[in-house]
Amino acid sequence: MPLKKFNQILSRWRQLPKRHRRVLFSLVVIVIVALCWSPSSNLSGEVNLPHGEQADSSSDDFVSNSPEMKPASDAQVPDSEYTIVSGDTLGGIFAKLGLSQTQMRNILESDQTQALDTLNPGDKLRFWRDQNNLTRFQVYFNPGYYVDFNLLEDGSYDSKVIRLEGVWKQRVVSGEIKGSLYLSARKLGLTPAQIEQIGQMFKDKINFSRELRSGDPFKVVIEDQFVKGQSTGENNLLAVQIINQGRHFNAFLFDNGKYYDEKGQSLTRAFLRYPTKRHYRISSPFNLHRRHPVTGRIMPHYGTDFACPVGTKIMATGDGVVTRVIRHPYAGLYIVIRHGSTYITRYLHLSKSYVHRGQPVKRGQVIALSGSTGRVTGPHLHYEFRINNRPVNPMSAKIPMAAAVSRKDMPEFKKNVEKLLAVMAKS
Ligand SMILES: [Zn+2]
Structure with missing residues (x-):
C-alpha cells in the first residue's frame, strides 16, 4: 500500500469519534479471526494430507517448460480416451481417431516408448488435441503409473514416465x-x-x-x-x-x-551345517574307505562323528518328519528324519529321544540328547546326511544352507515383525 494512502486512512481514522473507532476495530478483529478459521485458508487441511498424496499432486500437474504447449489447467482432462482391446494396434487406433501416422511415428521416436510394448487389454490411451495436432498423448496403466508424451515445436515428442508413490x-x-x-x-x-x-x-x-x-x-x-x-x-x-x-x-x-519366518530365517528348504549349537571336535570324519576302529575291517564311515559329551542337546538340522526312533545293537538309540523327498538325516548313539515316529520337526528343534549307546569306543554323535539316500559328507556336501536376515538388518526386521504380528492378532 502506498505510504500516502496509508497516511490518509490513518488521519481519517483519527477524526472518527472514539465510540465509532472501537466498533470498527472490533469488526476488523472479527473479520481477521474469521478469515484465519475459514477452510479457504486451507492450511491445516493440506498439512494433514499423507506425504505421498501431497507429493504426487504436484508432480501430476504436468507443467511444461515449452511455451507452445497447452497450459497445465487444460491438461488434466483428455479430449479423448481409448481402452485397449485384444487385437488393437497403435496404427489402427490412431487411424480410427483421425490422427496422422506421422504423429504416431514421432511418438514412437521419443525416448520412453518401452511402455508401449507392455500395453495390455484394459490399459488406456489418452489424447489431448488442438485441432489435428496431438499436443499430448498418455499411456495410462493406473493412477500411479503412466507415460506422458508432449508435443514440441519441431513436431517431435518429449516423453517421461510418471510413477506416483501415493x-x-x-x-x-x-x-x-x-x-x-x-x-x-x-x-x-x-x-x-x-x-x-x-x-x-x-x-x-x-x-x-x-x-x-x-x-x-x-x-x-x-x-x-x-x-x-x-x-x-x-x-x-x-x-x-x-x-x-x-x-x-x-x-x-x-x-x-x-x-x-518370525526369527528372520529363510523359508526355503535349508539346513544347519551342525546338529549341535556348539561345534564339537570331529573325532571321525566322513570316509568311504575307513578302517573300522573296533573290528579293524575296511568299512565306510557314512557320517561325521562329533566328540560331544553325553547329554548334549541334538537339533534337527532341517524341517522334516521323524520316520524312525529305534534301538539298534550297533547304532544304539537313533533317529531318522526325512526332509521332503530328497534329503534324510540320521542321528546315532543317542541317550534320549524327545520325538516319536511321524512327528513333524522344525530346523533347530531339539530332538534328542547325545550318548554312547550301541557299538562305540566313547560318547559321540554320529550324524549322517543323505541325498537321494546316498550318504554325503555332512561337513562339505552342497546342501541348501539356511539364510537369515543379516545381523545388521535384524533389529529393523524384528521391529517390523512385531508390528505385523500385532496387526494380525487384532483381527
Ligand atoms: Zn560314526
Missing part, C-alpha cells in the same frame, strides 16, 4: 481352511496370483494338499497402493500366517523383497 494402506484378510487353501483364500477375495505366491512361500514348509486340515486358521496382511484415493491395483503381501494343526507358519516380507 499411499499404501494395510488390511488383514483372515479365515479358515475349508477345502483347499486356494478355494478358502479365493472366497476371502485373494487373487489367484496372491494365492500362488503364498503357495511358493511355504512350499518347503507345508504340504498343502496333504497336511492342511479343515479349520486351520490363516491370516494375510496385504498393502494396497492408492493414488489420490484410487486403487492402482498394485499390492504386496506383507505377512502370511498359517496355523496347521497347532504349528505356526509365518512369512514376513523384508526390504530385500524376500520372505523370512
Whole structure:
C-alpha cells in the first residue's frame, strides 16, 4: 500500500469519534479471526494430507517448460480416451481417431516408448488435441503409473514416465481352511496370483494338499497402493500366517523383497551345517574307505562323528518328519528324519529321544540328547546326511544352507515383525 494512502486512512481514522473507532476495530478483529478459521485458508487441511498424496499432486500437474504447449489447467482432462482391446494396434487406433501416422511415428521416436510394448487389454490411451495436432498423448496403466508424451515445436515428442508413490494402506484378510487353501483364500477375495505366491512361500514348509486340515486358521496382511484415493491395483503381501494343526507358519516380507519366518530365517528348504549349537571336535570324519576302529575291517564311515559329551542337546538340522526312533545293537538309540523327498538325516548313539515316529520337526528343534549307546569306543554323535539316500559328507556336501536376515538388518526386521504380528492378532 502506498505510504500516502496509508497516511490518509490513518488521519481519517483519527477524526472518527472514539465510540465509532472501537466498533470498527472490533469488526476488523472479527473479520481477521474469521478469515484465519475459514477452510479457504486451507492450511491445516493440506498439512494433514499423507506425504505421498501431497507429493504426487504436484508432480501430476504436468507443467511444461515449452511455451507452445497447452497450459497445465487444460491438461488434466483428455479430449479423448481409448481402452485397449485384444487385437488393437497403435496404427489402427490412431487411424480410427483421425490422427496422422506421422504423429504416431514421432511418438514412437521419443525416448520412453518401452511402455508401449507392455500395453495390455484394459490399459488406456489418452489424447489431448488442438485441432489435428496431438499436443499430448498418455499411456495410462493406473493412477500411479503412466507415460506422458508432449508435443514440441519441431513436431517431435518429449516423453517421461510418471510413477506416483501415493499411499499404501494395510488390511488383514483372515479365515479358515475349508477345502483347499486356494478355494478358502479365493472366497476371502485373494487373487489367484496372491494365492500362488503364498503357495511358493511355504512350499518347503507345508504340504498343502496333504497336511492342511479343515479349520486351520490363516491370516494375510496385504498393502494396497492408492493414488489420490484410487486403487492402482498394485499390492504386496506383507505377512502370511498359517496355523496347521497347532504349528505356526509365518512369512514376513523384508526390504530385500524376500520372505523370512518370525526369527528372520529363510523359508526355503535349508539346513544347519551342525546338529549341535556348539561345534564339537570331529573325532571321525566322513570316509568311504575307513578302517573300522573296533573290528579293524575296511568299512565306510557314512557320517561325521562329533566328540560331544553325553547329554548334549541334538537339533534337527532341517524341517522334516521323524520316520524312525529305534534301538539298534550297533547304532544304539537313533533317529531318522526325512526332509521332503530328497534329503534324510540320521542321528546315532543317542541317550534320549524327545520325538516319536511321524512327528513333524522344525530346523533347530531339539530332538534328542547325545550318548554312547550301541557299538562305540566313547560318547559321540554320529550324524549322517543323505541325498537321494546316498550318504554325503555332512561337513562339505552342497546342501541348501539356511539364510537369515543379516545381523545388521535384524533389529529393523524384528521391529517390523512385531508390528505385523500385532496387526494380525487384532483381527
Ligand atoms: Zn560314526
